[in-house]
Amino acid sequence: MAALGCALSVGLIGLNAFVIQLQAFISPGLPHFSIIGLPDTSLNEARERVRSGCAACGFPWPGSRVTVNMSPASLPKRGSAHDLAIAASVLSASRTIPSNCLASTVVLGELNLDGSVLPINGLLPILLHVREQGLHSVIVPRANLEEAQLVPGLQVATVSHLGELMEMFDAHPRYSTRGEPLIADQAVAVPATQVPVGDMRDVVHQDAAKTALEVAAAGGHHLLMVGPPGTGKTMLASRMPGIMAPLDEDAQFEVASIRSVCGTLRSTGISSVPPFEAPHHSATAPALVGGGSGLGQPGAVTRAHHGVLFMDEAPEFAPRVLQTLREPLESGMVAISRAKGTTVYPARFQLVMAANPCPCGYGYGTGERCTCSERERIRYFGRLSGPILDRIDMQVEVDPIEHLDTGPDGNGPSSAEMRQRVTTARSRARERFSPHGWTCNAQASGTWLRSHTPASILHVVNDALSAHRLSLRGADRAMRLSWTLADLAGRAQPSMDDIAMAIALRTKELT
Structure with a gap:
């Protein structure tokens, strides 16, 4: 008899994140496990990690055909951060955990062969996107807890083993002393780390x-x-x-x-x-x-x-x-x-x-x-x-x-x-x-510079252009420098001294 299970994960392309819906389909047929939806090599290898991790928790792997689809199928998926979500979708399809328990919870983490959950990279931009999308519940590796706490407004649960994920939904009492409840709507202040810089x-x-x-x-x-x-x-x-x-x-x-x-x-x-x-x-x-x-x-x-x-x-x-x-x-x-x-x-x-x-x-x-x-x-x-x-x-x-x-x-x-x-x-x-x-x-754009820089300054810049001391791009950059010098001196507009020093800085004449 066919069964369907779901889970949510988040993918990254650069710093741009997107929500991934995983659907695991267990259907009659010869034993086979496939992942579809443009997975890369490391994601395809999740089949072995997930199967081995589930076996380490005592979960009997279905002796039939298991297909996990990751949508949207048009976007490439990469990395091992989706291992835990793949395992959760299969557990949901097999009714080991309730089929609807992860409908609005994002699951992230890499699985080891013994079922332990390893930390992932890119969690911060992922969680920022999760919050933007109106999702509130997230399950992350315990080693990523400090990073997860940087994003307020989320309910975060941490796991260090696949068995703890099962225990969260009363599916594996063996791990009842290791699971952690959801942390309600945390509002952790962003710590400012002081990087030592010489004087x-x-x-x-x-x-x-x-x-x-x-x-x-x-x-x-x-x-x-x-x-x-x-x-x-x-x-x-x-x-x-x-x-x-x-x-x-x-x-x-x-x-x-x-x-x-x-x-x-x-x-x-x-x-x-x-x-x-x-x-x-x-x-x-x-x-x-x-x-x-x-x-x-x-x-x-x-x-x-x-x-x-x-x-x-x-x-x-x-x-x-x-x-x-x-x-x-x-x-x-x-x-x-x-x-x-x-x-x-x-x-x-x-x-x-x-x-x-x-x-x-x-x-x-x-x-x-x-x-x-x-x-x-x-x-x-x-x-x-x-x-x-x-x-x-x-x-x-x-x-x-x-x-x-x-x-x-x-x-x-x-x-x-x-x-x-x-x-x-x-x-x-x-x-x-x-x-x-x-x-x-x-x-600042060249148009803004030419329309707001005093005419006397533009005259000096034109003389430098005529003498081939500046190129056209160099003229704009010299005017930008003159505005910076004026800002440092507290002036509303550049002076003749500012543009003279700007040209000297531009042409390696400052001594």
């Missing part, structure tokens, strides 16, 4: 580079630092998250969702400090922008969303890898197309690059220590192509330090002082751009 005062001198970093943080601008080895470029870049404005709650959840998909949220937690990613110069294009088989996985540009992507020794990256940055730098997202579909990830980051002036690193000043030929120097910096450099808002020289101070007092303002100025400047920009939905000057 800007740790960097000796380099006032011009610190000024450029402050401007970059205040306006969301991209930056290239050029200087010989040992001048503090990496130290400066690593301290940039400490001077950036703290992330608001929406941004924190977005960053945490990315970390959840990547499986790092349990170790990093939710933090108001912007993320910092520093891929090695040997990184491939998929490692940088995302990729892999099936549906694409997040890359470094997505993990740096709302934060900093630092590329040390930038000319050492493969030219093909550098070219992949052009799309996310302009659009703030990256689309990874594969045969099974296109995955879109957010990638609105601030790019900070560091480079030596030449392959040996000593091609500065008089160049007396440099051992590179002119051809080698041209080839070295030629890897940073024109289209990439044109998308960099600022270029600054980081000169060698010729003397040390005895204390930190001569090293300029602290990160806390710089962060306060940056936060105030960001607030001014956010208030100015609120009708347009922009949050910083780097997002």
Whole structure:
């Protein structure tokens, strides 16, 4: 006699979640277990995990045909997070648990062969979607409890074994002491994990580079630092998250969702400090922008969303890898197309690059220590192509330090002082751009800039265009920089000094 059982799960394509309805159909026929609805390889392997886990709980597997359909069938399903829901649907079809008990409960978890339930990645964006869809009851692995508690308004039950799921519905008394009741409508505050970031005062001198970093943080601008080895470029870049404005709650959840998909949220937690990613110069294009088989996985540009992507020794990256940055730098997202579909990830980051002036690193000043030929120097910096450099808002020289101070007092303002100025400047920009939905000057359109920038400033920009000091894209970026400088100074509009400094920052003339 045929029997039908149901359960609910949630799938992910990138950060976009969708509810999956599972229907298990037990029908007469030769023993066979199949999963349909565009499952990937790891999901097809759930057949063995589910069958073995059920056997470990003493559940007699049906000696007939078992078919589990995952709808909507048009969307690809991947991963092992649906194991527990598949098992629940089969248990429901066999009447081991009541057939309607999971009609409005989402079940998530990976099964081991002994029936134990393992934690899953991507739970946070899944639960946010569950709440948006008006569903309230969720069963998750016990190891994911802390992550599940980040989303208020849900009734969450945790299990560590398939037998506990059966016990919840009085189907397996053996586990009666291990099951947990539903946690009613929890409202857990989001904990703010403090990520340790070095202080800007740790960097000796380099006032011009610190000024450029402050401007970059205040306006969301991209930056290239050029200087010989040992001048503090990496130290400066690593301290940039400490001077950036703290992330608001929406941004924190977005960053945490990315970390959840990547499986790092349990170790990093939710933090108001912007993320910092520093891929090695040997990184491939998929490692940088995302990729892999099936549906694409997040890359470094997505993990740096709302934060900093630092590329040390930038000319050492493969030219093909550098070219992949052009799309996310302009659009703030990256689309990874594969045969099974296109995955879109957010990638609105601030790019900070560091480079030596030449392959040996000593091609500065008089160049007396440099051992590179002119051809080698041209080839070295030629890897940073024109289209990439044109998308960099600022270029600054980081000169060698010729003397040390005895204390930190001569090293300029602290990160806390710089962060306060940056936060105030960001607030001014956010208030100015609120009708347009922009949050910083780097997002302002060229049309808005040309219609709101004073005519005297536009005249200076036109002179720089005529002298070929700026390209058309560079002119817009220089105007954005001038607005950021005005925000830092508390002015309503850029001044002549602001545009002069903006052009100097743009053309590597700041000293």
